[in-house]
């Protein structure tokens with residue numbers, strides 16, 4: 001039987017055609033590269049690649065129609081991120097292969113510089129917030145999730161990991177230091193890395209009040225190689241303040257000694273955009289699978305997770321990630 005020369009399109013061939021079309025443009029490939037470990041709004045992407053907003057919207061629509069990017073509403077803004085390739089479905093293998101090749105691309109230097117500017121703006125907004133709001137910190141924290149709501153679960157997770165008596169801990173972003181007494185009781189040495197002088201002062205007052213002699217408080221950006229490592233790195237409600245959370249996880253993995261653990265308490269993805277103004281949140285929580293993907297990319301293995309639903313509708317995720325490699329970050 002002779003097949004017709006021009007067979008009409010089927011939904012299956014449409015799927016593949018949309019993928020090939022989306023991948024057939026250098027700018028769109030660079031957009032996918034920029035979204036490898038980050039998510040950006042349309043305006044940010046327009047700025048990063050120096051194109052008009054309507055042009056960028058068109059490219060994002062093509063990528064979204066092909067299933068290569070997904071959107072996430074963050075308050076009034078829409079953020080774009082890479083979509084997961086549909087394993088076992090038509091187009092899934094092509095999508096994975098395309099993204100694998102895309103990850104070998106080097107973004108143009110000017111685009112890299114503009115991404116750094118976007119991150120710097122986000123980080124600046126977060127620092128400003130904690131400098132201004134130290135006085136009302138606890139009340140603001142309590143609007144979403146107070147430490148009392150996850151303290152016991154987090155301690156159970158830490159205790160279950162069975163750290164040795166001489167083990168050390170780092171707390172990243174301790175804020176007013178409410179969790180430091182618990183760490184000081186369980187670890188031989190505790191280092192607190194806090195980049196807000198105002199918040200560090202609150203933590204210092206607590207350490208003095210509670211006589212925590214084994215806690216060292218450092219005014220430091222935890223993501224800027226603070227030259228310290230510990231068996232257990234704890235970070236509570238901080239990730240959503242970081243400009244680039246995937247990159248942050250890479251830096252945090254470097255704080256964990258080989259064989260050690262990173263414990264992250266974080267909000268699950270939510271749509272309460274008032275949290276940006278009231279609590280200085282840069283991100284409205286995170287999808288569980290995003291944290292797992294970023295941690296894996298940072299060389300960490302996913303361990304136990306605990307989820308805690310709150311009466312106010314927020315959900316907390318407590319995540320354990322293990323550093324299983326034997327190499328130290330200086331060898332990487």
Ligand SMILES: C[S@@+](CC[C@H](N)C(=O)[O-])C[C@H]1O[C@@H](n2cnc3c(N)ncnc32)[C@H](O)[C@@H]1O
Pocket residue numbers: 126130141147172173174175176178193194195196199220221222223235236237238241242
């Ligand atoms: C929402 S508070 C959480 C405080 C505390 N962990 C808690 O659960 O109550 C976030 C804290 O992280 C700090 N922080 C943000 N970025 C940081 C960074 N790059 N390095 C160190 N601390 C940081 C902020 O200054 C702030 O004290």
